[in-house]
Amino acid sequence: MAIRTEELLLNVGPQHPSTHGVFRVVVHIDGEVITSSDPVMGYLHRGTEKLAENLTYTQIIPYTDRMDYVSAMTNNYVLCHAVETLMGLEIPERAEYLRVIVMELQRIASHLLWWGTYLLDIGAMSPFLFAFRDREMILDFFNELCGARLTYNYMRIGGVKWDAPEGWIEKIRNYVPYLRQQLIEYDALVNGNEIFLARLKGVGKYSAEDAINYGLSGACLRSTGVKWDLRKDRPYSIYNRFEFDVPVETEGDCYARYLIRFAEISESLKILEQAVEQFPAEGETMGKVPRVLRVPEGEVYVGIESPRGEIGCHIISKGKDKPYRLKFRRPSFVNLQILPKLLEGETMTNLVTILGSIDIVVGEVDA
């Protein structure tokens, strides 16, 4: 006689330690195997894009901080870059270097945060604290630069708000070898661990075709063998002046995404090293920008490589000081779409592994 079994409907979230914010996945499970899943989002929706229509361009910048709050610098940049492209502004050299330095520091901080929390999801507790120690130093640099630790509001259309204080560049220069040393240690602690490998290898696998069809970008796309990094393929700012590699893996599983993000920290360190070397001794940090920004009528889309993938900003201007319509392409939101497909047939444990490997920030998913 067969035992009667029933499907269990389980709400993972909105308050759950592994959804990294207020995010919910409704899963139907049979034993521990997920038969179908339904991500529910919007708990953190603040209507950034609509709010932006009633704000001047400079006023929108702090709103972008609050989208992907662990990578606010790249968000700042994408908005400024879009407006600057539409206006055809010249950015002073020193400002460009400062922007690249803060964006790469931000990428490292974001990846460190991801690394720590991901391992916490897997069940390893200590790496979380190690990652936070190193991230904390970057936050201190930002604090010194612009007075904030998370929501910087640092960039302005035409440049950056604050020049680097004395000795700041030196600190970054010293930070690079320090973090390299730490990465060797982290590599020894985690990357060869049998349990860790068993948890990640072959989990949450998809092909390059799927990745492109779902519009994935960033590490989620590069893990399938597609070498696509906007810093190389559609260079913006002054990224074409630096030597760095784009880490690519072909497996398309969680382990591939893990390795890519881990390797990207080292690549960002390379960029930082060069940027600090080439940093102009003096110069302006703000370009020649009119007092009231009136963006000429037109439409522009720019995409840059945020730590999570391609973050894009699409502006339609009617020649006013406020955008007519503004749209952000948020990589967390787009990357999340593949989740139900990946979860089918997986266990509850792998739900956490897969969701973590997509690397979402709920502030950005919901905008």
Add this chain to the structure above:
Amino acid sequence: MADYVLSAFTWQNGLLFFIWTVITLFAVLGFVTYAIYFERKVIGWMQLRIGPNRVGPLGLLQTVADIAKLLMKEDIIPKAAVRDLFIIAPALTFVPSFVVIATIPFSESITFADLNIGILYYLALSSISTIGIIIGSWASNNKYSLLGGMRSAAQMISYEIPLVLSVVGVILMSSSLNLRVIVEGQLGGVWHWNIFPQIIGFVIFIIAAVSELNRTPFDLPEAESELVAGYHVEYTGFRFAFFMLAEYVYVFAFSAMATVLFLGGWDAPAPFLSFIPGLIWFLLKFSFFVFFLFWIRATLPRIRVDQLMSLAWKVLLPLSLLNILLTVFAIEIHKWIA
């Protein structure tokens, strides 16, 4: 102390029983209080933190404060819970954990119950705790705790067998199930200890026992990142404290058991060191195992349920059978030569 057990039950003997039990209970509770403190300190140091240092000198009263807090908390029983089972589950988990300590010989003279089936007693009673966990998880009427309880059941079935079989090698070597006799068979220095001839058994025992303890990397029933808190998700206050207490008493029991079975119990590592009392040696070895548990908790990630099962059935079980076979051969050859 074994004499008490054999002597007739009188008021006097009964009182002595009672006093010894209370003393053990307090010793164990004292251990748990400071094991938690020690764990938090050790893990704190490994994670570049300070650990508790606010309550009392060096934070020594931190656990006391935590327990006081748990005692004063409101005792919530969910409406949808099965009331009787919900109440009985923490006790059912805790009692076996405490009872198994009775058979452990701490030194030449301190054993509470010198049972001839000491090992069987330990293994049999310790698995009753899992039933408490399953009952508690089911009675909570919470989906997360149900999943935790189911995992616990699966884990117990998978790990109890290699655990028992890993000990068989030791039993064969000393031809006794009595823990006291097992220790006496290992006396005379580090080269007599069971850990060397029984190294396979030792490794299997450690892995299986950590799994039995529900500690990292086998803490699946309460996997925080997946099941929030697993089987005790609905428990608060004192009842929750009982689950935690049981877990730490098992840390005590496991460390003591590993010391007795594989590290020669109270034996000094070399005969010339035997002027130091046996209890001290026991405590040193015992502390090493306690530290070991905390150490792996700070280092390792969590294994997956299906991987845990396949590890138990496909790796540990055949290995422990092989270990028994090797031990039997070795003993027979040894006899044949002699």
